[in-house]
Amino acid sequence: MVCLLPASAAAAPASSPAPQAPTPRITLQVIDRTGRALEPDRLGAVQDRRGRALSISRLDLMLSGLQLQTGDGRWVGPAGWHGHFRAALPDRHEPLPGLAPGRYRALRFAIGVAPEANHADPNRLAPGDPLHPLVNDMHWGWTGGYVFAAIEGLWQFDRASAGRTGGFSYHLAGDINRITVTLPGPLQLAAGGTLRLKLDAGRLLAAVDISKDGDSTHSRGDDPPSRALRAALARAFRVEALAPQAAADPRGNATASGAAPIGTTPYRWSVGAHLPRVTLPADNPLTVQGVALGRQLFGDPRLSRDGRISCATCHVPDRAFVDPGRATSRGIDGREGQRNTPALSNLAWSRHFGWDGGRSTLREQALRPIELMHEMGDRLPQVVERLGRDAALQARFRQAFGGPVSAPRLGLALEQYLLTLVAQDAKFDRVMQGRAQFSPAEKRGFELFLTEHDPRQGLRGADCFHCHGGSLFTSQQFASIGLPRLKGRPDDPGRAGVTGLESDRGRFRVPSLRNVELTAPYMHDGRFRTLEEVIDHYDHGVERTPNLDPNLAKHPPAGMGLSAEDKAALVAFLKTLTEVAETHRIRPGN
Numbered sequence: 074m075v076c077l078l079p080a081s082a083a084a085a086p087a088s089s090p091a092p093q094a095p096t097p098r099i100t101l102q103v104i105d106r107t108g109r110a111l112e113p114d115r116l117g118a119v120q121d122r123r124g125r126a127l128s129i130s131r132l133d134l135m136l137s138g139l140q141l142q143t144g145d146g147r148w149v150g151p152a153g154w155h156g157h158f159r160a161a162l163p164d165r166h167e168p169l170p171g172l173a174p175g176r177y178r179a180l181r182f183a184i185g186v187a188p189e190a191n192h193a194d195p196n197r198l199a200p201g202d203p204l205h206p207l208v209n210d211m212h213w214g215w216t217g218g219y220v221f222a223a224i225e226g227l228w229q230f231d232r233a234s235a236g237r238t239g240g241f242s243y244h245l246a247g248d249i250n251r252i253t254v255t256l257p258g259p260l261q262l263a264a265g266g267t268l269r270l271k272l273d274a275g276r277l278l279a280a281v282d283i284s285k286d287g288d289s290t291h292s293r294g295d296d297p298p299s300r301a302l303r304a305a306l307a308r309a310f311r312v313e314a315l316a317p318q319a320a321a322d323p324r325g326n327a328t329a330s331g332a333a334p335i336g337t338t339p340y341r342w343s344v345g346a347h348l349p350r351v352t353l354p355a356d357n358p359l360t361v362q363g364v365a366l367g368r369q370l371f372g373d374p375r376l377s378r379d380g381r382i383s384c385a386t387c388h389v390p391d392r393a394f395v396d397p398g399r400a401t402s403r404g405i406d407g408r409e410g411q412r413n414t415p416a417l418s419n420l421a422w423s424r425h426f427g428w429d430g431g432r433s434t435l436r437e438q439a440l441r442p443i444e445l446m447h448e449m450g451d452r453l454p455q456v457v458e459r460l461g462r463d464a465a466l467q468a469r470f471r472q473a474f475g476g477p478v479s480a481p482r483l484g485l486a487l488e489q490y491l492l493t494l495v496a497q498d499a500k501f502d503r504v505m506q507g508r509a510q511f512s513p514a515e516k517r518g519f520e521l522f523l524t525e526h527d528p529r530q531g532l533r534g535a536d537c538f539h540c541h542g543g544s545l546f547t548s549q550q551f552a553s554i555g556l557p558r559l560k561g562r563p564d565d566p567g568r569a570g571v572t573g574l575e576s577d578r579g580r581f582r583v584p585s586l587r588n589v590e591l592t593a594p595y596m597h598d599g600r601f602r603t604l605e606e607v608i609d610h611y612d613h614g615v616e617r618t619p620n621l622d623p624n625l626a627k628h629p630p631a632g633m634g635l636s637a638e639d640k641a642a643l644v645a646f647l648k649t650l651t652e653v654a655e656t657h658r659i660r661p662g663n
Contacts, residue, residue, distance in 0.1 A: 097265030099174070100166040101139065103158040104313075106273045119275040121228065122282040127241075130623055131225040132160035132274055135211050137186045138253075139169065141177040141260065148181070149173075155186060155202075157209040160274065166267065167203065177260045180268075184306055185221035185251030192217060196544070200352040206543060207349055207422060210550070213246065214543035215505065216523065220246045222306065225623040228283050238617065240626025241288040242539070243281070243298055245306075252303050256312050269313040280305040288627040289527050296530075333358040334475035340364050340489070345497050347505060347544050351421050353492060357436070357485045362473040367490025369469070370483065375459055377449035379405045384442070384487070387414045393588035393652070394418065394494065400599025404448040411447075411565060413599035416592045418496040418652075419585060424549055428581045428597045431571045435491055436484035453480040496587040500649040511649065517639070518646025526633045535611070535635060535643055539624040546586040546650065552622040553579045555615035559600060567597070576620055590651045604644050612640070 119127045135157060140150035149172075156167035185191070190204060195212050198205045204219075206212040211220045222245040227238045262268065280301040290298045333339065340359035353359060370376070372385040387402040388394040394417035396402040401410040412428050420426070426438035442448040443456055460466055461478045474482045503509035511519065522541075524534025540548050551568045556579070558564065568577035581597045595601040601610065613632030615625050635643075 099169045099172045099262055099264070099266055099268060101136075101156060101169055101268050101270070102163075102166050103134070103136075103270045103272055104163045105160060106271045106275075106311075119278050121278050122280060123284065125283060126229040127226055127278055127283075128228075129160070129224065129226040129274060129278075130620070131223055133209070133211055133220075133223040134158040134184055135186055135209060135219055135221050136167075137183045137190070139180070139182040141172070141262075142179040142181075142258070143175075143177060146178075155190070155204050157203050157211070158272075160272075169268070172262065174262050174264045174266075176258075177262065178258045179255060180258065180260060180312060181253055181255040183251055183253050185245070185248075186219055187251070188248050191219055191248060191251075194346075195219075196346060196349045198350065200350055205349065207351070207424075207549070210548060212543065214538065218246055220244045221250055222302065224277060224302070227621070227623060227626055228288070238619075238621075238626060239283075239288060240621065240623035240628075241283055242624050242627055243290045243302055245290065245299060245302060249295075250299060250303060252307055254307055254310055256310060258312070260312060261315060263315065266315050268315060270310050271313050273309045273311075276309045277302060277305045287527065287529060289525055289530075291525055291527065291530065291532065333360045333363075334473070337362045337473060340493070342493065344495055345502070347502060348419075348495075348497055349422065349544070353421060354434075354488065357488055359489050359492060360473060362469070363486055363489040364493055366469050366473045367486040367488070369466075370486055371490055373460075376443055376451070376456055377405055378451040378455075381405065382449050384439075387448075388417050393496075393591040395592045397591070397593070400594050402448075404442075404445070405450040408447040408450075411563070412597050413594065415584060416588060417491060418494050418587055419545055420494065421492050422545055422549075425582065429566075429568050429571050430551060430582055434488075436481075436488040439487035439491060440480065440484045453483075456480075457483065496585075496652045499587065499652050504649070512645065514642045514645040515649050516646075518642035518644070521635075521639055521643055522646055526628055528629070533633070533635075535608075535633065535639070536624060536628070537611075537643075540583045540622070541586050547583050550583055551577065551580040552583055553581075553618050553620045554611075555618055555621050555625055556596060556598075556600070556610075557614075557616045559598065562598065565598065579618060579620065586647060587650050588652050590648045604647055605640065608635070608640050608643055 119129060121127055135155070137155045138150070139154050139156070140148040142148050151170050151172055154169065157165075159165065186204065195204055195206050201208065203209060209219075211223065212218070213220065222243070224243045225241065227240055229238050256270075260268070281298050286297040286301065290296055290302070337360035340361050340363070342353065342359050357363075370384075371388075372383050374380050374383045374386070376383060382405055387396045389397060396414040399414070401412060402414045403409050415428065420435055423435070424433070426432040426435060427441075432438040432441060440453065443451055443453060457478050457480055460483075467477055470476065470478050470482055470486075474485060476482060500509055504511055521535040522537045524536070525532050526534050526536045540550070540552060542548065553567075566578050568580040569575060571577075589604065593602055593604070595604075595607050601607045611625070611633070612635045615621070615628070615632070617626070617630070
């Protein structure tokens with residue numbers, strides 16, 4: 074109950090202390106020693122111990138246990154603190170809650186997480202937690218545990234190799250690889266200030282001789298690269314002069330627009346504990362009415378200019394929401410698109426949408442095909458006007474969203490429906506839950522899927538998990554996978570068309586492998602018609618592009634040389650990711 078009082082009665086007594094404003098938090102920032110984001114894929118940016126030219130495409134660290142030493146020798150810090158550093162995002166700030174301003178003698182923190190956190194189930198963590206797998210992309214998935222440090226890139230072979238490059242992928246993981254970094258002070262912390270650490274990335278790789286030590290660590294803990302990197306990490310940091318905290322981006326402080334309209338029924342959206350917890354859009358709460366309206370609109374051809382093309386025309390529900398058999402879908406007037414129709418499942422966990430990641434919200438992505446001339450070929454105002462002439466549809470919009478048909482509400486309705494398409498009950502899931510068993514071929518395929526390919530270390534796997542690990546079967550990243558250019562097809566810049574960076578040319582979003590048996594043809598341009606063709610590409614068809622993903626570039630130039638039996642086993646395993654085989658359908662519903 075809210076009680077309104079006259080101003081005189083509501084005034085606080087003169088003796089009451091004035092409310093105190095909260096003390097601004099101190100934050101931690103880790104940056105490269107140059108003060109800039111690492112320049113990816115530029116050979117010579119760093120060197121190894123032998124002076125070979127290297128480039129770094131990924132440098133991620135998991136930090137924990139930050140503490141500062143007071144003047145009397147005590148170590149203090151935020152209990153249970155964890156943070157994540159990514160060289161590609163140098164402006165990231167991690168809050169240090171409860172850390173008091175003052176003068177300190179030294180600083181220490183761990184690279185890695187404590188055993189109790191390392192072996193816990195990350196899928197139960199709250200969205201936004203630094204240890205949440207979608208926040209840090211540093212969890213191994215079903216094999217358990219975090220990657221503490223991930224350093225990946227390309228390196229140039231000796232001069233006799235005519236500039237040929239390979240890849241390196243150094244991952245430190247496992248409790249043995251957790252190290253403590255101690256940095257001397259003095260440090261003067263101010264309220265609202267930033268404790269800034271500088272990391273010398275070049276020092277890390279200068280400790281490694283790639284040709285001698287190998288191009289992959291496999292996180293074993295006692296191989297030469299792991300030992301060298303642990304020692305180098307302990308010496309690679311220094312404290313920069315403390316700086317005022319950067320002003321927050323006002324676009325990141327937008328508040329949700331409100332609750333669901335009166336009279337709607339909340340939609341019961343739930344997933345199993347084997348998928349990460351996720352936050353649904355706060356400004357578009359799912360309702361039974363909104364989801365049903367979105368489902369209706371998904372199949373409505375009035376969204377297209379010629380009244381013949383609906384979302385479901387190219388995203389066929391009974392075929393995992395793809396356009397089966399077509400390399401690229403056809404829109405109005407038979408116009409052929411440039412890219413393959415992506416599957417629609419588990420979109421609630423996606424950060425970017427489209428093959429190039431050009432859209433950051435699902436509602437934006439849902440509306441985009443309406444105005445593409447090779448898809449639905451219309452304009453949103455005309456579509457809204459057309460739908461608005463349907464009195465029954467107008468009534469459904471008012472019931473679900475409290476207002477008439479509009480472009481924003483059209484996007485919200487489609488978003489609600491698409492969020493309900495969750496793939497989570499394939500045979501793989503039932504095996505992981507102890508409700509089913511792999512066949513011998515499927516088990517062998519899973520082993521190959523999880524095993525790196527490094528013949529020098531006696532490892533002969535398919536090395537799929539780096540990009541398709543975890544219960545979502547996607548890294549959510551963008552990668553160049555060495556696809557040769559197709560004759561007669563225009564060059565597709567991929568991610569570079571969004572970012573404008575030449576280093577992103579030919580990089581595309583890593584798709585989920587869930588329902589991959591049903592989503593042929595494959596790749597962004599639909600060039601491969603079968604899973605066997607896809608495996609052959611990774612086995613021996615990868616083209617050495619300048620920005621090839623390091624986890625592919627580190628494979629032998631001649632390829633992995635998988636046997637026919639191993640390839641068949643991989644296919645068998647991939648088919649265990651098919652959802653409910655008897656219907657081949659992702660079923661939205663309560």
